[in-house]
Amino acid sequence: MAALESATMTTVQIREVIERLVEARQWQEGDPEVLVVMEAGYDAPRIAHLLDSLPVQVFGRLRSDRAMRRPTPPRIYDPQGGQSPKYGGEFVLGHPVT
Known part of the structure; x- marks a missing residue:
């Protein structure tokens, strides 16, 4: 807060x-x-x-250990149920892969 x-x-x-x-x-x-x-x-x-x-x-400047979230993926119907993802994948500035 x-x-x-x-x-x-x-x-x-x-x-x-x-x-x-x-x-x-x-x-x-x-x-x-x-x-x-x-x-x-x-x-x-x-x-x-x-x-x-x-x-x-x-x-x-953003800290190198800052992590942000990508947009939430579109909702896809799953007949087995379950919640849709609340957040997208993580984007970490310190990891070159992301």
């Missing part, structure tokens, strides 16, 4: 900076998007999702 709170707090701070830039006319419609660069300790994918309504591009 702490990571979510950290991402939320970071998002609030970035949003405030962008709003101040727009208010001061340091960024205007038609300008390139603001580049936000983050170190590996931040949850860059989550923060990028939370900031998708702002004119920003989030660039962040």
Whole structure:
């Protein structure tokens, strides 16, 4: 839960900076998007999702031991029953195979 709170707090701070830039006319419609660069300790994918309504591009390092999930595979009927997979296969940045 702490990571979510950290991402939320970071998002609030970035949003405030962008709003101040727009208010001061340091960024205007038609300008390139603001580049936000983050170190590996931040949850860059989550923060990028939370900031998708702002004119920003989030660039962040991901830890080499970070694992993410691929999209959930399509549902296939199995006459023997059982639950469909909740997540797709794992994508581990530290494994060259994935």
